[in-house]
Amino acid sequence: MSSPAIRFQNVAKRYGTTQVLSDVDLEVSQAESFGLVGMNGAGKTTLVKCLLDFCALDDGCIEIFGLSQRLTEARRPLVFLPERLIPPYYLTGRDFLKYLLKLQSLPYRADAVNDVLEALDLDAVALTRPVRAYSKGMTQKLGLAACFLADKELLVFDEPMSGLDPKARALLKSRLLSLRAAGRTLFLVSHALADVEEICDRMAILHRGTIRFVGSPTDCCRQFGTDTLEQAYLKCIS
Amino acid sequence: MFGQARTIALYTLLEALRNRLMWLVVAVALIGVGLSGFLQEIALTESRQIQLAMLAAFLRFSAVFLLATFVVTSMVREFNDKGLELVLALELPRAGYLFGKLAGFAALALVPALLFGLLTLLLAPPEQAAWWTLSLVCELWIVAAFSLLCVLTFNQVMAALSASMAFYLLARSVTAFQLIGHGPMTDQSISQQIINFVINAIGVLLPHFDEFTRTDWLVYHSGDLTALLPVLAQTGIYLALLAGAALFDLYRKNL
Amino acid sequence: MRERPLIHVPQAAMLLLALALAMQIAWSVSRPARQAVAEDLPPTPSLTVLRFFSFGEPIALAKGFMLYLQSFDSQPGLTIPFSRLDYDRVEGWLAQILQLDPPGQYPLFSASMFYAQGVDESRQRRMLEFIYRKFLDDPNRRWPWLAHAVIAAKHRLKDLPLARKYAQAIRVHAVSNEVPYWAREMEIFILQDMNEIDSAKVLISGLLDSGRITDTNEIQFLERRFKELEAKTRAK
Numbered sequence: 251m252s253s254p255a256i257r258f259q260n261v262a263k264r265y266g267t268t269q270v271l272s273d274v275d276l277e278v279s280q281a282e283s284f285g286l287v288g289m290n291g292a293g294k295t296t297l298v299k300c301l302l303d304f305c306a307l308d309d310g311c312i313e314i315f316g317l318s319q320r321l322t323e324a325r326r327p328l329v330f331l332p333e334r335l336i337p338p339y340y341l342t343g344r345d346f347l348k349y350l351l352k353l354q355s356l357p358y359r360a361d362a363v364n365d366v367l368e369a370l371d372l373d374a375v376a377l378t379r380p381v382r383a384y385s386k387g388m389t390q391k392l393g394l395a396a397c398f399l400a401d402k403e404l405l406v407f408d409e410p411m412s413g414l415d416p417k418a419r420a421l422l423k424s425r426l427l428s429l430r431a432a433g434r435t436l437f438l439v440s441h442a443l444a445d446v447e448e449i450c451d452r453m454a455i456l457h458r459g460t461i462r463f464v465g466s467p468t469d470c471c472r473q474f475g476t477d478t479l480e481q482a483y484l485k486c487i488s
Numbered sequence: 489m490f491g492q493a494r495t496i497a498l499y500t501l502l503e504a505l506r507n508r509l510m511w512l513v514v515a516v517a518l519i520g521v522g523l524s525g526f527l528q529e530i531a532l533t534e535s536r537q538i539q540l541a542m543l544a545a546f547l548r549f550s551a552v553f554l555l556a557t558f559v560v561t562s563m564v565r566e567f568n569d570k571g572l573e574l575v576l577a578l579e580l581p582r583a584g585y586l587f588g589k590l591a592g593f594a595a596l597a598l599v600p601a602l603l604f605g606l607l608t609l610l611l612a613p614p615e616q617a618a619w620w621t622l623s624l625v626c627e628l629w630i631v632a633a634f635s636l637l638c639v640l641t642f643n644q645v646m647a648a649l650s651a652s653m654a655f656y657l658l659a660r661s662v663t664a665f666q667l668i669g670h671g672p673m674t675d676q677s678i679s680q681q682i683i684n685f686v687i688n689a690i691g692v693l694l695p696h697f698d699e700f701t702r703t704d705w706l707v708y709h710s711g712d713l714t715a716l717l718p719v720l721a722q723t724g725i726y727l728a729l730l731a732g733a734a735l736f737d738l739y740r741k742n743l
Numbered sequence: 744m745r746e747r748p749l750i751h752v753p754q755a756a757m758l759l760l761a762l763a764l765a766m767q768i769a770w771s772v773s774r775p776a777r778q779a780v781a782e783d784l785p786p787t788p789s790l791t792v793l794r795f796f797s798f799g800e801p802i803a804l805a806k807g808f809m810l811y812l813q814s815f816d817s818q819p820g821l822t823i824p825f826s827r828l829d830y831d832r833v834e835g836w837l838a839q840i841l842q843l844d845p846p847g848q849y850p851l852f853s854a855s856m857f858y859a860q861g862v863d864e865s866r867q868r869r870m871l872e873f874i875y876r877k878f879l880d881d882p883n884r885r886w887p888w889l890a891h892a893v894i895a896a897k898h899r900l901k902d903l904p905l906a907r908k909y910a911q912a913i914r915v916h917a918v919s920n921e922v923p924y925w926a927r928e929m930e931i932f933i934l935q936d937m938n939e940i941d942s943a944k945v946l947i948s949g950l951l952d953s954g955r956i957t958d959t960n961e962i963q964f965l966e967r968r969f970k971e972l973e974a975k976t977r978a979k
Contacts, residue, residue, distance in 0.1 A: 302577050304743035306747040320751070322581045330577035336569035338499070340506040352495045353578050406577075538788075583756065692771040718774070725766045732760030739756060740746040 253316035255280045255404050255435040256301065260310035263296055263459075270296045271459045274310070280403075283426070283436040285446035287483065288456035294439045295333065297456065298408055302330060314404070327403035331410060333439075335393040343377035343384070343392050350396045366395045369425055371418050386413035394422065405429065408439045423449060443479045457487045492580050493588035500562070500592025504599075509558050513600045516550045517607055537707050540611040544703045547604040548624060552631050554600060556652045559593055559635040564645050573743055582738045590633060590731065597628035612706040619711035623701040626723035630695055631656055633730035640737040658690070659697040666691050695726045784812070784828055787835035790842050797843065805844030812836050813853065830866050833858055834873050841877060851877060851888035859895055868905075871895060875909055882916035889913055890926050897933065907933045914946075924961040931968060944972050 254277045261274040271293045278284040288294050299305045301312055303319050317324035337346045348358045367374050372391040381389065390413040397405060410426075411419050426449050430436060440446055446453050447467040455463040455470075463470055463486050467479050474482040504510070524543035566572055575585055605621025612620070634655050638648040665687050700719050705711030749757075797804040812833070837850040837858075851874055859870035871892045878889040889909050896906035910930035917927065928950075934943035947969045956962055 299743065302573075304573060304576065306742065306751060322579055325577065326579040328577070330574075332570055332573060332577075334570070335574070336571070337574075338503070338571055339565070339569070340503045341499075345502075349495070349499055350574075350578075353492050353575065353580060355491065583753070692768055722770065725763060725770050728759060729763035729767050732756060732763045735756035736752055736760050739752040740749070742747055 252280055253313065254278055255282070255315060256284075256437060257313040258297070258301075258310070259312070261297070261300060261307055261312060262309035263293075263300055263305070264308050269459055271300070274456075274459075274461055276454055276461060276464065278435060278437055280315075280435055281430070281433045282452065283430045283450045284438070285450035285453040286437070286439045286456060287441065287443060287446055287453060289487065292456045293459045294456055295408065298330075298406065298439060301406065302328075328406060329397045329400045329402040329404070330406045331393050331397050331408060333408040333412065335389055337381040337389065337392065339380075339382045342380050346381055346392060347377070347396055347399065351399060354400055356400060362399060363395070366398045367391075369398075369421060370394055371421055387415055387418065390414055391418060398425070402434075404435045404437065406437045406439075409441065410438060411440070411442055411445055419445075443483060447479050455483060455486050462486050489581055489584040489587075492578075492584045493591060496575070496585060496588025497591035497595060500589060501595050503562060504558060504596050509554065509596075510599065512554055513551075513603060516547070516554065516600075517603055520546045520550070520604075521607060521610075536611060540608070540706050541703050543611070544608060544620065544701075544706050547600075547607065548627075548701050551597075551600040551604055551624060551628055552656055553653070555593070555597055555628050556631050556635045556656070557649060558596070559632050560639050560645055560648045560652065563589070563636060563639040564643065564648070567639075567643060576743065583735055586636075586731070586734055586738055589636060590734075593632040593636065594629050597625060597632055601625040601628055608706055613709060616705045616709050616711045619716050620701055620705050622716060623705075623719050626719050627697060627700045630723060630726050630730070633727055633734070637730055637734045637737065640734055640741065655694075656697070659694045661698070662687070662691045662694050663696050663698045695722050784832040784836065786832060787839050790839055793839055793843055801843040802847070805840045805847055806849065808836065808840050808843075809847075809849045809853065812840070813857075830858070830862075830869055834869065837873065838877070841880075845881060846884060848884075848888075851885055855888045855891040855895070859892070860899075864900060867895065867900060871900075871905070871909070875912065878912065879916065882913070883919035883922065886913050886917040886922055886926055889917075890929065893929050893933070897936070903933060903937045907937065918955070924956070924958065924964065928965070928968075935972070940972050940976055944969060944976070947972070 256276070256278040258274050258276040261271055262269070263271040274293075274297065286294055286297070296305070300307055301314070301319055302325065312319040314324040315327055337343075338349070341349060347363060351358050363377075364374055367377075370391045372388060372395065376384070376388060376392075381392065384392065390410075394410065397407070410422060414422060423445065426436060426438075430449070430451075436449070438446065438450065450467065452464065452466050453470065454461055463473065465473070470482045470486070471477065471479055474485040476482040476485060520543050523546065524539040572585070576582060601621055601624045605617055605624065608617045608620055631652065635648065635652040638651045638655075642648045642651065699715075699722075702711065702715070705715065793804065793808075794801060837854055840850045841847065854870050854874050854877075859867050859874070874885075874888050874892045878885045882889075889912060893906045893909045893913070896902050896909060907930060910933045913922075914927050914930050931943050931946055934940075934946065947965050950956055951962065951965055951969075956965065
């Protein structure tokens, strides 16, 4: 049996005297689409930081495809899109894509780039402009393009829909669903319950540093006896 | 890792080119030439020496200041824009990132050093200008590495830049402090001995920049390999020390 | 944010840091100790250059340069006796500093207290002449240093004519009310020492008749002095 894409085991993290995460147990299976939801300050970003070894765990362990998250090579099959992407100010869009691809020892192929941009409704001409001239939506699309071009097994996205217009959101959802169908693993952190319901096989609700629910969106509604996921979520965290 | 470090170095250089640092370097060179030329015109004696000495001192300090400022502001901006997270989320060890940055800043240091060295060629013999330039490169590499360490420690422009400049000024004057402390006019009470001990300890841990990039090489043609070899040795050792300290800091950093 | 534990630092990094630190210490300790090398006073820059580099703060620059000049007698690790300094340059520096900061007293203080002492006679005379020339530029402010020069000329150089020249200059030029009478009347004592009693009496009469002396204590002092000199003349 293959190891899960991500395994959080008994993860705990403190900032000073504040317990930000405690007893977090989660498994994300390979080829699964998983959503992590929670309020602001629930600990979602901290959990992602722990996953990426940006900060040290106080307890527990995390594995990425069976490797400890502390190992650099554990991040080989992974690509990450942060919540508020700010590309290096001195680069153009094209430079940014080339930069990230080079760091991953991947070639820059113009045809692949054009395909991805089209899939995200980003005009290819934008690549010639400096990124500091981009709108929030354009920056987000650029970040998503960089992640898709990397063609990794595991995609970790923090608020991927942020700043996108309705058309771009629809296109992104379509892309994510096709990636799921192609066997990629998606780990999405999101406030948008509707998107999680549509895209994710399973979800977890993180509240005040602890996991309150793990299961499919349907199971969530059933468990909390509600018609909508939103109502189930509110009941869960109340 | 080395390929990744090379990419980071190249893009660091690109940042310097695109944010007009080079224009500043050229402007400083022109100001230096203009200033020293003006002084040469009004000096009554030793005018060429005065011009060369003033030019060398001005260019040396300017190069240090420009480079330290660029390193600090560039790194702080990268931290604030989460550029570090973007890159470290990849399969890139923190050491690879650090060595890439160091290599980029080291390559960048060559630009003012070579340009300013060429300027001294107008007034000094080629051999002396070469020693001076080589020593300036070494000095700039140490300053860049220390500035990077300060940014990792302080995370803020003012604190990091102040610490970098304080380090530079102290490293240039530590020998004088040591000599004063042991001078015949200095009272050797217990408190003075403690002060001397502290100064000596600082002197052991700092590079002695008063031995680097000496103006008298240009003015009095006194530079040679025996003067430069200790500079090269000190540079190698100190860069290793700063790299080790920066790695220690970076690996312990929670992002 | 609390730092990550030490275990997150690769061993290679720790080793690099430890080894480099050991090498730095070994390198520093193995280097021969720097010996203090006496530096001579450099040539004086022109006033134009100095004004330029004062960046609008000539007084601060003047004060700074006085400290710099002073440091030449106590350089890091050794002392240089004044006798080894180039007095052309010392004089040049003092003159330039006075130009930058005319009311400043430090240059003439140094000239009279340091550079005119403990050196050979020619240097002493040189410094005293320097003080005299600069006194003439601002006598009401610079008279104290010429008064020192009078004493130096009289007691160290044993040159009474020179002392009289300086004392006379104080009497003639330092006419402000702030100048104490003992300074203005130093010439009288010098003349006495030169056994020129008649000249001293003429001087006192002249001062009293001129109407410039208004202080009653000073008038009484001069009258007393005149009587003493008369008594001396009669005694001869």
